Amino acid sequence: MAVNRSTPAGRVFDAVNVVVLVALAVVTILPFIYVTAGSFAKESELAERSFFLWPREVVTDTYRYIFSTDTFLRSLIVTIAVTAVGMIIQVLLTFTMAYPLAKRHLPGRNLLLNLVIFTMVFSGGLIPTYLIVRELGLLDTYWALILPLAINPFYLIIVKNFFQELPEELQEAAQIDGCTELGVFWRIVLPLSKPIIATMGLFYAVAIWNDFMSPLLYIDDSTKWTLQMFVRQVTVSSDMANTLGQIDPNYIPPEQGLKFSVIVVATVPILLLYPFLQRHFAKGILIGSVKG
């Protein structure tokens, strides 16, 4: 919209607006630069300077230290594995359930859809879910981090709406050619759904990677901790020695620096995915909001 820009008041507003928004962007970004700079700084520099965006001397001490400890490496590998396996299971379950629900003539479809939608407004809550997970013997297993959250009802509805918009004729033609329903799903529908499969995979992967509540609830055994639990223990509880385990009693780990590098390691995968996330999530949130 080209508004009367020529008035002095309009120009002042434009200038102030740019300043305000740029300041907002800088405030958002600054903590990341600070943490990254800190993670490459010497322990002595961290003690001396409270804030800097570039270390005097770039060193990788903290990274070498955390990657030499079993506990950190293990939590990183566990988190990557749980995220990958979990995402595959979640995508499979979501898509296989969404496809039948997209069929308008499926008997019982409305009932099932209402049951799904009801879970969006009401849930059994923390404790009953915890007791079910415990009854199933899933405590202290990685399945507890995946199965209780296997289908997000919002994503299920988004995928269902997507399937509904695929041309019916294509699927009917395939059936006339002798394809079974399963064949149509596998050979016609899924190949057409690649972009939304990628989007949902990203949605789910980020959610598992970031999940702190599930490991807090279901994982007692600290050798099975995920990265988020680890980050919390090192930065929030400041329980460095117990968390990392002291390998060499004569070596003093760069305590303050470790907090910085652990945060960076837990953040980098998300930042790498960020260009894709931004594009796909923005679309997803809008699809979801248009037809809940």
Add this chain to the structure above:
Amino acid sequence: MGKVRLRTRLVRYRWLFVLLLPGLAYFAIFRYAPMYGVTIAFQDYLPFLGFSGSPWVGWKHFENLFSSPDFPRVLTNTLILALLNAVFVFPAPIVVALLLNELRLSVLKRAIQSAIYIPHFLSWTIVAALTYLLFALDTGPITQLMNGLFNARFDFLADPDWFRPLVIAQTLWKSVGWGTIIYLAALAGVDPNLYEAARIDGANRWRQMWHVTLPTIRSTIVVMAILLAGNLLDTGFEQIYLLTNSLNRSVAEVFDTYVYFLGITQGAYSYSTAVGLFKAVVGIILIYGVNWLARRFHHTGLF
């Protein structure tokens, strides 16, 4: 519809039902079984007797909850955070979206959007970790800045007075940028001719924003307000839990964390389930109630 037709339909769709099965099993086990498990709020749950075998005690746990000194404290803490959210966090993305909408330079606009969306994708653990670094006693950069400015010794992380401002600051940092998306989408749909017409009628930029831009996003604002009201008591477990410590607990404890501490760490399963159920029922009443009000007075509702 006759029985025969239903049967033929069932046969015709048998493979679709096979596809449905894993998803149905998920909803039955992890969504509906816990709903049945809510019955333990009316029992004295004993693990070896299970959901169905534990003795019934009626409203005992609810009576205990409402007469407990914890209840007014937890309710107050939750409501204050909800109020602060409604006052400070809810309007923020609307304002930022309106400002972004006035930005003419599309390269700059996109760059700013890319920057302010990032925190949405980070975990609360990372947000908490950053908070603990930036606000650390004596050493945090923000603490040092504030100490210097006000010639005092701020203890942001332990001082109960600073708990709520920190929570709101975290929420703003994490969610404002992302929150603009939905308003920007609504703003993109405004008919440019409306601005043209308003200008011919002599409206300046402020009046155009007031009379053209705002009315077009009004229904989006109403929908977001309904959602906010429905989630009023959801204060975000992870965020609050990670910022809670023994010194600020008196102001930090909200329903979500109260349920966790009583249920998981102290094993009071039935009592904490009753607390959770109370919260869920209030949530349902709120979402349907606000939706009813919105339909009645504004003719736009969620459902």
